[in-house]
Amino acid sequence: MSTRQEKAAENELFAAILSLESIAELRAFFEDLCTPAELEAITDRWSVVPALLEGTPYREISHQTGVSVTTIGRVARCLTHGAGGYQIALKRQKQ
Incomplete structure (x- = not known):
C-alpha cells in the first residue's frame, strides 16, 4: 500500500471510530478489530x-x-x- 493509500485507510478507520456512539459499540468494534x-x-x-x-x-x-x-x-x-x-x-x- 502506498503512503497515500495508507493515510486514506487510516482516515477511514478514524472516521469509523468517530461514528460509534457508545462504550458498548466501541468495545464491540475494538474486539473485532484487535x-x-x-x-x-x-x-x-x-x-x-x-x-x-x-x-x-x-x-x-x-x-x-x-x-x-x-x-x-x-x-x-x-x-x-x-x-x-x-x-x-x-x-x-x-x-
Missing part, C-alpha cells in the same frame, strides 16, 4: 498515563499495574514528545 493481546497492549498504555502525569516512578507503576517498564517508558516518551493525543483525550474526559 486481537486480545493488541487490545490489552492499548489498554495497558492508556492505564499508565495518569500515574505518569502524577510523576509516579516507572517501577512503582509497573508494580501496581503489571505493565512493563519498557512500555511505561514508551508512553512517557509519547507524553513529552508525541502528537499530544493523550493530553487531548484526558482533557476531554474531564469535561
Whole structure:
C-alpha cells in the first residue's frame, strides 16, 4: 500500500471510530478489530498515563499495574514528545 493509500485507510478507520456512539459499540468494534493481546497492549498504555502525569516512578507503576517498564517508558516518551493525543483525550474526559 502506498503512503497515500495508507493515510486514506487510516482516515477511514478514524472516521469509523468517530461514528460509534457508545462504550458498548466501541468495545464491540475494538474486539473485532484487535486481537486480545493488541487490545490489552492499548489498554495497558492508556492505564499508565495518569500515574505518569502524577510523576509516579516507572517501577512503582509497573508494580501496581503489571505493565512493563519498557512500555511505561514508551508512553512517557509519547507524553513529552508525541502528537499530544493523550493530553487531548484526558482533557476531554474531564469535561
